[in-house]
Amino acid sequence: MTALFDAANRDPRMGGLYDSYLAAWKAAGGKLFVHYVSIGAYTKYGRWGSLEYMDQPRSAAPKFDALQRFIEMSPTWW
Numbered sequence: 001m002t003a004l005f006d007a008a009n010r011d012p013r014m015g016g017l018y019d020s021y022l023a024a025w026k027a028a029g030g031k032l033f034v035h036y037v038s039i040g041a042y043t044k045y046g047r048w049g050s051l052e053y054m055d056q057p058r059s060a061a062p063k064f065d066a067l068q069r070f071i072e073m074s075p076t077w078w
Contacts, residue, residue: 002044009047011062018066031078035067 008014025033040049050064058065 005047006042009042009063010060013062015062015066015069018063019069022066022070026074026077 022033035050037048037050039051039054040047041052042049050067051061056064058068
């Protein structure tokens, strides 16, 4: 089960889910957004980090990539 969850979090489609999530949050009038964990290894207790380790390439971190893309493409609206 752990391997399945790891694979799901590393899959490029996870970035698409984050894109949808962030767009819906913004459309609903969201203001401050805080991602729970910036960097954190995947464990049996969860996969909370947008990065698994400090120097993980952006291309290998779909959650981080989606968060960064949102920041880059969304000027402050509030």
